[in-house]
Structure formats: C-alpha cells, structure tokens
Amino acid sequence: MITHLNGKLVEKNPTNIVVECNGLGYEVKISLNTFSLLSASESVFIYTQFIVREDAQILYGFFQKEEREMFNHLISVSGIGPNTAMIMLSSLTSDEIAAAILSDDVKTIQSIKGIGPKTAQRAIIDLKDKMLKMNFEEGNVISNNNTNRFDALTALVSLGFDKKAVDKALHKIATGEESVEKLIKEALKIL
Numbered sequence: 001m002i003t004h005l006n007g008k009l010v011e012k013n014p015t016n017i018v019v020e021c022n023g024l025g026y027e028v029k030i031s032l033n034t035f036s037l038l039s040a041s042e043s044v045f046i047y048t049q050f051i052v053r054e055d056a057q058i059l060y061g062f063f064q065k066e067e068r069e070m071f072n073h074l075i076s077v078s079g080i081g082p083n084t085a086m087i088m089l090s091s092l093t094s095d096e097i098a099a100a101i102l103s104d105d106v107k108t109i110q111s112i113k114g115i116g117p118k119t120a121q122r123a124i125i126d127l128k129d130k131m132l133k134m135n136f137e138e139g140n141v142i143s144n145n146n147t148n149r150f151d152a153l154t155a156l157v158s159l160g161f162d163k164k165a166v167d168k169a170l171h172k173i174a175t176g177e178e179s180v181e182k183l184i185k186e187a188l189k190i191l
Helices: 032-037 065-075 082-091 094-102 106-110 117-133 144-158 163-173 180-190
Strands: 004-012 016-021 024-030 043-052 057-062
Touching (some): 004 024, 016 043, 024 032, 024 043, 032 082, 057 082, 065 094, 082 094, 094 117, 106 117, 144 163, 163 180
Parallel strands (some): 024 057
Antiparallel strands (some): 004 016, 016 024
C-alpha cells in the first residue's frame, strides 16, 4: 500500500495533483481542503490512501493525517464511497465533520451534496464512537462553551458508562459555566 508521497509537485488542480517521485508521476485525487493547504512550492509531502476497484486503481491524497483518517472512517459507512467522502471533505473540514457527528447534527451532514437523511443518520450512528477516539483539537470539534461538557462526557464514557445516559445527564445539568470536575460529580449523582 502507498501511504504517502514525498516529491515534486508537477501539476496542481482543485480535484487532483501530480506528484513526481524518482521519475515516476503519481496522479492523486484531493479534496478542496487539501488543495487550499498545498503551497505553490515544488516539494510536497502528501498522505495517501490507495483504493482498488474492479474498474480502477485510484490514489487519494490528504495534506493532513487526520483528514486521511476521516476519509477511511467515512468510506466504512454503507452508502458513502470514496468519491462521496472526498465531496464531504471538500465541503467541510475533518474537524467540522467530527463536530457534526458528535453533536448529532444531521442537517450539517445532509447539507453536503449527495448525502441524504438516511446516509447522514447512518454516518452519525456508525462513526460517533470512532470520533471520540480520534485526535482532534478540542477547540475545533466542540465550541469553547461545550469543551468542559465534552471532557466530562469523554471521561465518563471511558469509565464505562453508557454514552447516551451520560449525554442525557450532562444535558440536564450543563449550563456552560461548570468545571469538568463539577460536571462529572453531578452526572455521577444522576447515573
């Protein structure tokens, strides 16, 4: 499997790039987010995911490792293929997709071209637990008002409590002003 390319950027388009590595040119499909992060310099390092289908072998490229990880999570959902995942990553950043999944925001996911209500709900159900395990910057995934709530939720779930029960308990007590410790103590009383 080809995990990354480090070489000369020969061609740069909004949907694909060509990277030359030791005289061999690789065509790589990219998202608009990756396109915007690529500099105009000749040298490029890009994370890749190689997908083999019956009719094609396609190399997908990502500027950040987290974006590649999100891509792999998205294509694991029934109804989301590699092209749809790239459209999703072009419409929203990995952090925005994770935030939408963690907050059960069906409308945001459904606003992406090619994603219907059933696929959006399936993505949330299938990926919610995986998003908790991914390394996103907390400030990017959850707004500052909810960071303490998110930390408390993560801590209680890691202790073995049911996520839905914890979420309901925190929803009852969280006003946005409590510390993580206070949220955990109050939630433990309810649980």
